[in-house]
Amino acid sequence: MASGYTRQFRDQAVKLVTERGYAPSTAARELGMPDSTLVQWLKKAGWKPLRESDPDAALPEDPKALAAQVRELRRQVKRLEMEKEILKKATAYFASLNP
Numbered sequence: 038m039a040s041g042y043t044r045q046f047r048d049q050a051v052k053l054v055t056e057r058g059y060a061p062s063t064a065a066r067e068l069g070m071p072d073s074t075l076v077q078w079l080k081k082a083g084w085k086p087l088r089e090s091d092p093d094a095a096l097p098e099d100p101k102a103l104a105a106q107v108r109e110l111r112r113q114v115k116r117l118e119m120e121k122e123i124l125k126k127a128t129a130y131f132a133s134l135n136p
Contacts, residue, residue, distance in 0.1 A: 050075055051082050058112030061086070
């Protein structure tokens, strides 16, 4: 592959965003690759970013696009809930160290 990345690496990077709910910039940073490369792969895979800055934007009319958006939002909620639980546990742990 001319880009220096294997097909398996590319597929896993795309799945971090599309299936695990990572932001493209976060996934790219954790993988040590340029954001632009991952975004390019995502676009080729048919991924479209959510417009977080415009919560009142019209929802897609295509049922498949809407279902994909719902799946992505559910993944993000799940990840955020997991992160919140980790922070709660870390807070309790550090609070127990300081009597």
